[in-house]
Amino acid sequence: xxxxxxxxxxxxxxxxxxxxxxxxxxxxxxxxxxxxxxxxxxxxxxxxxxxxxxxxxxxxxxxxxxxxxxxxxxxxxxxxxxxxxxxxxxxxxxxxxxxxxxxxxxxxxxxxxxxxxxxxxxxxxxxxxxxxxxxxxxxxxxxxxxxxxxxxxxxxxxxxxxxxxxxxxxxxxxxxxxxxxxxxxxxxxxxxxxxxxxxxxxxxxxxxxxxxxxxxxxxxxxxxxxxxxxxxxxxxxxxxxxxxxxxxxxxxxxxxxxxxxxxxxxxxxxxxxxxxxxxxxxxxxxxxxxxxxxxxxxxxxxxxxxxxxxxxxxxxxxxxxxxxxxxxxxxxxxxxxxxxxxxxxxxxxxxxxxxxxxxxxxxxxxxxxxxxxxxxxxxxxxx
Amino acid sequence: xxxxxxxxxxxxxxxxxxxxxxxxxxxxxxxxxxxxxxxxxxxxxxxxxxxxxxxxxxxxxxxxxxxxxxxxxxxxxxxxxxxxxxxxxxxxxxxxxxxxxxxxxxxxxxxxxxxxxxxxxxxxxxxxxxxxxxxxxxxxxxxxxxxxxxxxxxxxxxxxxxxxxxxxxxxxxxxxxxxxxxxxxxxxxxxxxxxxxxxxxxxxxxxxxxxxxxxxxxxxxxxxxxxxxxxxxxxxxxxxxxxxxxxxxxxxxxxxxxxxxxxxxxxxxxxxxxxxxxxxxxxxxxxxx
Numbered sequence: 001x002x003x004x005x006x007x008x009x010x011x012x013x014x015x016x017x018x019x020x021x022x023x024x025x026x027x028x029x030x031x032x033x034x035x036x037x038x039x040x041x042x043x044x045x046x047x048x049x050x051x052x053x054x055x056x057x058x059x060x061x062x063x064x065x066x067x068x069x070x071x072x073x074x075x076x077x078x079x080x081x082x083x084x085x086x087x088x089x090x091x092x093x094x095x096x097x098x099x100x101x102x103x104x105x106x107x108x109x110x111x112x113x114x115x116x117x118x119x120x121x122x123x124x125x126x127x128x129x130x131x132x133x134x135x136x137x138x139x140x141x142x143x144x145x146x147x148x149x150x151x152x153x154x155x156x157x158x159x160x161x162x163x164x165x166x167x168x169x170x171x172x173x174x175x176x177x178x179x180x181x182x183x184x185x186x187x188x189x190x191x192x193x194x195x196x197x198x199x200x201x202x203x204x205x206x207x208x209x210x211x212x213x214x215x216x217x218x219x220x221x222x223x224x225x226x227x228x229x230x231x232x233x234x235x236x237x238x239x240x241x242x243x244x245x246x247x248x249x250x251x252x253x254x255x256x257x258x259x260x261x262x263x264x265x266x267x268x269x270x271x272x273x274x275x276x277x278x279x280x281x282x283x284x285x286x287x288x289x290x291x292x293x294x295x296x297x298x299x300x301x302x303x304x305x306x307x308x309x310x311x312x313x314x315x316x317x318x319x320x321x322x323x324x325x326x327x328x329x330x331x332x333x334x335x336x337x338x339x340x341x342x343x344x345x346x347x348x349x350x351x352x353x354x355x356x357x358x359x360x361x362x363x364x365x366x367x368x369x370x371x372x373x374x375x376x377x378x379x380x381x382x383x
Numbered sequence: 384x385x386x387x388x389x390x391x392x393x394x395x396x397x398x399x400x401x402x403x404x405x406x407x408x409x410x411x412x413x414x415x416x417x418x419x420x421x422x423x424x425x426x427x428x429x430x431x432x433x434x435x436x437x438x439x440x441x442x443x444x445x446x447x448x449x450x451x452x453x454x455x456x457x458x459x460x461x462x463x464x465x466x467x468x469x470x471x472x473x474x475x476x477x478x479x480x481x482x483x484x485x486x487x488x489x490x491x492x493x494x495x496x497x498x499x500x501x502x503x504x505x506x507x508x509x510x511x512x513x514x515x516x517x518x519x520x521x522x523x524x525x526x527x528x529x530x531x532x533x534x535x536x537x538x539x540x541x542x543x544x545x546x547x548x549x550x551x552x553x554x555x556x557x558x559x560x561x562x563x564x565x566x567x568x569x570x571x572x573x574x575x576x577x578x579x580x581x582x583x584x585x586x587x588x589x590x591x592x593x594x595x596x597x598x599x600x601x602x603x604x605x606x607x608x609x610x611x612x613x614x615x616x617x618x619x620x621x622x623x624x625x626x627x628x629x630x631x632x633x634x635x636x637x638x639x640x641x642x643x644x645x646x647x648x649x650x651x652x653x654x655x656x657x658x659x660x661x662x663x664x665x666x667x668x669x670x671x672x
Contacts, residue, residue, distance in 0.1 A: 382453050383449065
């Protein structure tokens with residue numbers, strides 16, 4: 001018997017019409033030639049045209065930072081002294097911080113790394129900071145002339161340095177002995193096969209290869225990157241993982257060798273049952289040096305309060321509290337001894353003027369260079 | 384034959400009720416998908432900012448065999464996760480639905496409540512549990528397992544994490560299917576001489592196949608795109624495609640390549656889902672014939 005399908009009620013969408021509608025929507029979106037070449041994020045307006053910020057209270061502070069990256073008592077001290085409140089928000093990566101700002105969220109104070117300070121300042125996303133209007137900033141630039149005109153921000157025109165750190169190797173003395181070789185080749189130590197972690201960070205990992213081969217740590221050259229990935233392929237069989245939870249890996253006993261940020265050694269000291277079983281070394285081929293900054297985004301609604309906050313944070317008594325709380329050294333003259341005492345078992349954690357001048361800095365390269373580096377990193381990570 | 388005015392009014396009402404959902408999906412799903420599609424043909428500038436464009440370079444970059452290798456690994460892990468979830472969830476759902484009595488709701492709540500806690504937090508808990516110095520390995524070593532045996536950074540840990548993370552998506556649809564099962568069918572099977580296993584195999588299982596199919600899909604899809612378990616519990620050999628995509632957006636700052644990778648993943652998932660659904664539909668049709 002031949003069955004004819006029942007007539008469809010009028011108005012109900014058929015499968016074909018739904019598919020046609022969906023295809024139309026997608027084609028309509030794809031046929032937006034006006035978008036071609038446009039920035040996905042708004043980077044058109046520049047903050048450099050805005051007048052200089054005056055350090056005075058112009059509203060409550062909207063604060064955007066890594067979690068736990070400032071002593072809470074310092075924050076509450078600012079609130080009670082200036083009779084303002086602080087609205088706190090946290091980010092978990094520089095990329096998400098930048099994306100939130102570019103999406104139009106308004107924050108008064110942020111803490112970008114040097115590389116991101118350069119990127120955001122060049123994109124006109126940071127307000128100009130006139131340090132002569134501040135009380136505590138001039139001492140920094142006098143004591144640390146490196147920061148007066150750093151590579152990432154000409155004349156420190158958009159930023160004030162906040163913290164400094166370097167990258168090295170942490171190891172378990174009870175497993176591998178009291179000293180390693182002081183070289184990046186220590187990451188290839190076969191005694192720690194299956195217990196070695198590299199940082200889950202493109203710049204840091206490619207940097208290890210570059211430093212061992214004597215290349216620029218920011219190289220975007222295909223040939224050099226191929227040599228770097230070949231070298232790093234030889235460490236992969238020894239690895240337990242790529243992880244930036246560096247001090248957790250060490251403290252949980254999962255890592256005997258950990259590619260490590262110096263600032264996190266203070267956490268090892270404060271949380272370990274027996275800190276004497278851990279060591280930290282920097283490497284003779286070269287040490288990556290990094291710093292985080294204070295900066296005021298272009299769309300900040302209370303830039304005056306933000307600048308006053310930076311000046312308040314730079315008071316040596318507040319810097320001491322922050323050093324003790326987060327474990328990172330800060331370029332404020334007179335606080336160096338506090339940090340030296342804090343990390344006494346790990347003297348290589350101390351960041352000196354010489355380190356800043358002669359260390360290796362991760363910067364921005366060209367779009368083609370970025371792509372080549374990203375492809376190399378994928379090769380190393382997933383290879 | 385013309386529709387009556389009443390029928391037309393009814394159809395119009397249903398169309399209006401469809402509107403909020405349609406708008407929602409158009410803006411937040413198709414709109415986002417459209418942006419992703421456009422961005423996959425885009426470029427980045429020297430500062431890493433993404434720009435719309437019309438290059439095929441991002442798709443060409445995906446020809447690197449590494450991406451296919453990671454996608455195949457992710458498919459394998461997601462498929463194993465789905466099957467293990469089914470093996471774990473079916474007996475649990477069966478026991479609750481057919482033998483839970485008045486405690487059924489309480490038992491289902493007991494299954495669901497642990498999942499109120501955030502997945503990421505639970506995975507961090509797993510890291511501590513499975514660590515070399517953690518309680519699980521300490522116990523195993525105490526029981527005589529060799530000191531060299533490790534759990535963290537192994538496929539077992541990653542798949543275990545995925546199973547733990549998504550098993551509830553299997554329990555609920557299977558439970559719902561078993562709840563709807565007419566118990567007299569099982570009794571009839573037994574009356575007609577079927578043993579417990581035969582009855583289960585020929586009556587219960589076919590009747591709950593749709594629930595299991597839904598569960599397999601509900602587990603497979605998020606497991607395939609997951610990056611937390613591989614990131615926290617796995618090592619370099621257990622990297623999954625979700626981690627690579629996340630990396631393109633938040634590490635390598637190459638949003639266009641990340642978008643192209645997402646489109647590729649969606650195509651692979653679409654292909655897998657269509658094949659699977661077609662197969663399941665054919666089996667269901669044969670079962671009811």
